[in-house]
Amino acid sequence: MEVLQFPNNQIEKHFPDGRKEITFPDQTVKNLGPNGDEESVLPDGTIIQVKPDGTK
Numbered sequence: 001m002e003v004l005q006f007p008n009n010q011i012e013k014h015f016p017d018g019r020k021e022i023t024f025p026d027q028t029v030k031n032l033g034p035n036g037d038e039e040s041v042l043p044d045g046t047i048i049q050v051k052p053d054g055t056k
Contacts, residue, residue, distance in 0.1 A: 002014040013021040018034030031039045036052030050056050 001016065004012040004014070006012075009025045011023045015021075020032040022030045022032070024030070027043045029041045031041075038048075038050040040048045040050075042048070048056060
């Protein structure tokens with residue numbers, strides 16, 4: 001696993017299977033799947049899922 005930390009405190013974790021987990025400064029966490037799926041977990045607990053075709 002590769003971990004990248006940016007000056008704005010964004011942290012990206014890149015996994016060997018192609019997944020990525022990005023933690024933003026506001027503590028939003030975005031998970032990106034190798035097939036294009038996206039899942040964002042907002043600080044208030046709201047979960048937003050986006051499929052590769054753009055549908056939520």
